[in-house]
Amino acid sequence: MSPLRPELRLDDRDIAILAVLSREGRIAKTDLAGRVNLSPTPCWERMKRLEKAGLIRGYRAEIDxxxxxxxxxxxxxxxxxxxxxxxxxxxxxxxxxxxxxxxxxxxxxxxxxxxxxxxxxxxxxxxxxxxxxxxxxxxxxxxxxxVTKPVKNLPPASALLGDGGG
Structure with a gap:
């Protein structure tokens, strides 16, 4: 992740969006908006801003x-x-x-x-x-x-985003 730019200020909703997406990259945008207490359009605009800033680099599937x-x-x-x-x-x-x-x-x-x-x-x-x-x-x-068995495997961003997951 690139260093946070001074012009990019993250608020609690930005952090919540990042936390949810780090665990559930395929979540429907309307469901994401509901989870972070925003209407869909402002949520989508925030996602696009976070993508453009390089904080969201992509979306992946977790394969078993x-x-x-x-x-x-x-x-x-x-x-x-x-x-x-x-x-x-x-x-x-x-x-x-x-x-x-x-x-x-x-x-x-x-x-x-x-x-x-x-x-x-x-x-x-x-x-x-x-x-x-x-x-x-x-x-x-x-x-x-x-590795004999997986014990814990969270997305690395979970630790920084303080989402309490895990």
């Missing part, structure tokens, strides 16, 4: 991975061989092309990145990681953590 078939979800911490700016750029360009890596964050602390990986099984995960190690991505070492 179990319904798609067998899979494994793995979180991976990655340490690079070198900490030059070019090394970070090469790594980031490399993983951007790998669809199985569904999330990646640069992190502070003992590791350089935290990745989220989804593959059909552990063998496919290991093949992905072997390919990453053989590439010129500059990975020194990695540690993998297989």
């Amino acid at each position: 991975l179990v319904g798609l078939g067998p899979h494994v979800q793995v979180f991976v911490t990655v340490e690079l061989e070198s900490h030059r700016a070019e090394s970070f750029q090469i790594f980031e360009r490399t993983i951007a092309r790998m669809d199985q890596i569904t999330g990646c964050w640069a992190i502070g602390g003992g590791y350089d990145y935290l990745m989220q990986v989804v593959t059909r099984d552990v063998a496919a995960f290991q093949s992905l990681m072997d390919g990453l190690l053989e590439s010129r991505a500059g990975v020194r070492r990695y540690f993998s953590y297989i």
Whole structure:
């Protein structure tokens, strides 16, 4: 999310719109208006303003991975061989092309990145990681953590919007 611009002031209804949309992106606009105590036209105008400001970047469906078939979800911490700016750029360009890596964050602390990986099984995960190690991505070492069950998974915006969800 881009930093809040001084000319963009959010009030309680803007925050409520963002909170509802972060959980229910497909909610009907009339239902959204009712939930935030606005009539449909002003609610729609606020949504458009929030989209134009870049606070709403898109709308997505939450897919039940179990319904798609067998899979494994793995979180991976990655340490690079070198900490030059070019090394970070090469790594980031490399993983951007790998669809199985569904999330990646640069992190502070003992590791350089935290990745989220989804593959059909552990063998496919290991093949992905072997390919990453053989590439010129500059990975020194990695540690993998297989998800055994989801416990909580809210949209990240819920924490900032104070919607009390979860």
